[in-house]
Structure formats: structure tokens, C-alpha cells
Amino acid sequence: MTQAPTPTADTVRQLVRTLLQDSRAARTGRGGPRGGTGGQTAEPEVRPVGGGEGATTWWVGTRHVLRLAPDREASIRLRREMRLRDLVRPHVRIALPVSVAHGEWAPQLVCTLDTRVPGGSAEDHDVSAVGETDLAGLLSGLREVPLRQADTLGVPRIAPRSLEVLRRAAVQAAGRLDEADEFDSGRLDQLAPPAAAQLAAQPGGVVLVHHALTGENLVVSADGRVRGVLGWGAAVLGDPAEDIAGLALAVGAPAAVRAATLAGYGARPCLRGLWLARCDAVLHLAEGITGSDPTPLPLLRTRLHRAWEPILLERVTDLRKEDEAL
Known part of the structure; x- marks a missing residue:
């Protein structure tokens, strides 16, 4: 069984930086060194949702939420959830979060950076x-x-x-x-x-x-x-x-x-x-x-x-x- 590391503010910031860079590279078709800032402006503030460091859900600035699967079963559910939201979205007028970037935050453990629905x-x-x-x-x-x-x-x-x-x-x-x-x-x-x-x-x-x-x-x-x-x-x-x-x-x-x-x-x-x-x-x-x-x-x-x-x-x-x- 995969042992999940303990998320901290520093690891979350690094993860968000990497996810966003990989997402931009995928959209533009250009690669680049992982983990660099690429000339970005100041990084957004990150803070845990409803708990201290070690939480599996983090606010990222005012527009995004980072979710970390703590184990392999949760990774399966998170992958399914991202696909299910895309299936449901055309049938409802209410907003559903959109995954702007996703990947693995630890071996075989999935994460997704989602849009934050205001309200x-x-x-x-x-x-x-x-x-x-x-x-x-x-x-x-x-x-x-x-x-x-x-x-x-x-x-x-x-x-x-x-x-x-x-x-x-x-x-x-x-x-x-x-x-x-x-x-x-x-x-x-x-x-x-x-x-x-x-x-x-x-x-x-x-x-x-x-x-x-x-x-x-x-x-x-x-x-x-x-x-x-x-x-x-x-x-x-x-x-x-x-x-x-x-x-x-x-x-x-x-x-x-x-x-x-x-x-x-x-x-x-x-x-x-x-x-x-x-x-x-x-x-x-x-x-x-x-x-x-x-x-x-x-x-x-x-x-x-x-x-x-x-x-x-x-x-x-x-x-x-x-x-x-x-």
C-alpha cells in the first residue's frame, strides 16, 4: 500500500507550480523543465481547507482548489469524479468544478487543481x-x-x-x-x-x-x-x-x-x-x-x-x- 507523504504549504506550492506548468506545456505543445516558474508572477497563497498542514484539500489563491487523494482507492474515485463531472455538465445549468490541471502528487496518488465555484x-x-x-x-x-x-x-x-x-x-x-x-x-x-x-x-x-x-x-x-x-x-x-x-x-x-x-x-x-x-x-x-x-x-x-x-x-x-x- 502506497504511503502518502504529509502535504505541507511548501509541497503544495511546488505541486501547483508544476501542475500549471505542465498544463500550459500540454496546451501549447511545448515542453520545459519541470518545477520552474517560467517567468510567472508571484505565486498564489495556499492554505488548507478546514485543518492544518496535512490536509488533503487546499485553497489556492481565490480561484482554485487543490485536492489530493490520500490513497489508491481515493485516487480511483478522484479520476472517476473528474470524468463524471464532464459527463454531467451538459445536462445541468448549475456550475460544476472544472479540473484545470491534474496529475500525481506522489507515486500512484492522484491530485487535481479545480476551479473554485464562487459563493x-x-x-x-x-x-x-x-x-x-x-x-x-x-x-x-x-x-x-x-x-x-x-x-x-x-x-x-x-x-x-x-x-x-x-x-x-x-x-x-x-x-x-x-x-x-x-x-x-x-x-x-x-x-x-x-x-x-x-x-x-x-x-x-x-x-x-x-x-x-x-x-x-x-x-x-x-x-x-x-x-x-x-x-x-x-x-x-x-x-x-x-x-x-x-x-x-x-x-x-x-x-x-x-x-x-x-x-x-x-x-x-x-x-x-x-x-x-x-x-x-x-x-x-x-x-x-x-x-x-x-x-x-x-x-x-x-x-x-x-x-x-x-x-x-x-x-x-x-x-x-x-x-x-x-
Whole structure:
């Protein structure tokens, strides 16, 4: 197994210099000595994202982000992610990062210098009504990505989760949260076993799923527009309700359901996504309280609140008529 060196500011600056020089040489068809400055102006500032030296993601000036794969498995995912973004980009109007240069930063360990999408995160800015249409365009665009091409890139296929299995686990976790005065466990009574059975994933509904639509991966401007989507390394071919669930945790249940409805999804996948998010939020907060989930407790509580925001479409009834109407 390849042992990754520890990234430092000096090694990152040298790596960025080499990547940019090699990229220019490839575009112009001219070679040159590796590692020279080639008459460049002052190098951009580099600083680690969310940690000290040793981090695998670094800001490079104000326009780029350098990402370093820490092991060979991560290298495979990073290579796939760069190709997948190129496949997805024609189908969505939201910006995706572009790799301006990539290579190896250590033997068999990949790195990419990506463009930085300007804006904050959904944790910092609320998504507006127009931003919900941006999310709808994202969901509908993901549905249009050719599955065969995504398969060719090696995007994994995963089976839909059992909502009944998830419900049973959430009921147990909700009991512990109730004892800790964190959650009213009776709220889960709305999802009885027959309702969970009705919300099983439907055959033939496989699409490209981002699978990590967290608040941190949604780039939102101050006016509430969704300007970009990050974090494509977790993408799978699977259940579209997982992305609806991710949005419920990131921007709230009402906004997530409205965006999914605008994208053409009917009542069943919307409700399935809603209850996936609600059960997940209960489980993750219970794990956070015991220390098995490292996510900060305030964020876990915020996600629980978002997922349990009331929506107009709450009751699980016979969904056939609703599906036909939508």
C-alpha cells in the first residue's frame, strides 16, 4: 500500500507550480523543465481547507482548489469524479468544478487543481424560491445522464435501501432520543409498516444519484440561488429518492419536496425521500450523542429540524392517483 507523504504549504506550492506548468506545456505543445516558474508572477497563497498542514484539500489563491487523494482507492474515485463531472455538465445549468490541471502528487496518488465555484454553502445561505428551481434543474438533469456512459466510467450501482429496515432502526434510536429529551419518538408513528411498504422503491427507477447533497456541497449565493454543486466522488447509480432525502437534510423538507416536484417526481419518490431523511436524521443524532457520529451535534440537530419540517404532502395513502396526477 502506497504511503502518502504529509502535504505541507511548501509541497503544495511546488505541486501547483508544476501542475500549471505542465498544463500550459500540454496546451501549447511545448515542453520545459519541470518545477520552474517560467517567468510567472508571484505565486498564489495556499492554505488548507478546514485543518492544518496535512490536509488533503487546499485553497489556492481565490480561484482554485487543490485536492489530493490520500490513497489508491481515493485516487480511483478522484479520476472517476473528474470524468463524471464532464459527463454531467451538459445536462445541468448549475456550475460544476472544472479540473484545470491534474496529475500525481506522489507515486500512484492522484491530485487535481479545480476551479473554485464562487459563493457560500447552504449552511450559510438560505435557498430562495428561484434557488429551488435550480435544484429542480439539477434533479431533472441527473435523470437525463445516460446510464450506460456512467456505467462505463465505473460509477457503482447500489440497491435501494429498505425503508422498513431503516424505520425499525429509527424507532429504536428515537426512543433513546426521547429519553434524552432530544426528540418526540411518537412522531415516527406516522410511518407505520404498511406506509413504509407503500414507499418501497419502484422497479426501473435507477438514475445517476449525486448521493452527497449536503449543505456543504451546495454552493449558494447571497440571493439564494444555487450556483454550484461539489462532491461528486460519492455518485452512484441508484434510487433518486436518496438525493431528495439529501436535499431535505440540507435545505429543509418543504424546499426539497417542491424542487423534486418541479423536477417531475411524483408523490411516492417525494415521500420516500422525505422519510429516508427523517429516519436518517434520527439515527445520526442518536449516534452523535453517543459519539459514534463525529458530525458536530448542532449540525445534526439542525438537520433533524430541517427533515421534520412539515410539508403539504404528509400522509401516505394510496399513491396511485397522486402519481398519475403528478
